[in-house]
Amino acid sequence: MTEFFFWLFMLATALLIPGSMLLLGRSFAKKPPGEINGGYGYRTARSMRNRQTWEFAHAYSGRFWVRAGRPTLAVSLVWMALLFGRDIGTVGRLGTVLTVIQLVPFLAVIPATERALRREFDDFGRKRE
Template sequence: MGFWIYMLAMDLLIPLIMTGFGWYFSGRAPRKINPVFGYRTAMSMKNQDTWEFAHRHSGRIWKICGLVLLPVTVVPMLFVIGGDEGTVGTVGGIVCGVQLAVLIGSIFPTERALRKNFDKEGNRRKDGQG
């Protein structure tokens, strides 16, 4: 049972962090563009406008994805409660893999929105079309 609790706690980290940073970033971006903290891609770091837009957009995505991933994490783990370590570890690993796919996949809609709203130099498009 101890290993199951450990795996559940570890699997809950990604959804909880996504939800927390989603709430934070959807309301405010880190003040200055920096190489350490925040949504950092070449396009998001073009200027302050792209930086703030990317954080608001990715924050909304992370907030939703994190909340959706919470039950997606807990339900499979409930099916293996009391199971042997191999089963619990396998299910926990699969859940973590799904979470990582969602986390990495969240980059694509944000980059698409950046390209739609900004040109390659980071200037805001007037029509919002890429």
């Protein structure tokens, strides 16, 4: 019984990253946070230069997370289904490996969005022609 509850805990934990990617991605793609701020949203120096870069960065990163979140969620569900019924040590180790793998698309949004910002805007935040 303990193994089952631990597996449920690990399943819930494994769904946090892809779930966050999908929920925040949809939110950011639709509407960025109201004001440019350093506390919430996609926050880098390049994205916070002006309103236009702020909105572009949120729309781009939101779409990226939604596109990357779907396969990440699918892989996570299959991975955890394969771990069902295993001992606590195996579920814990392989669940940790899954979390590290999930961090790749979760963090890949940063270089991808920064490249897109560089491609779309000059060093002063003005849209390139």
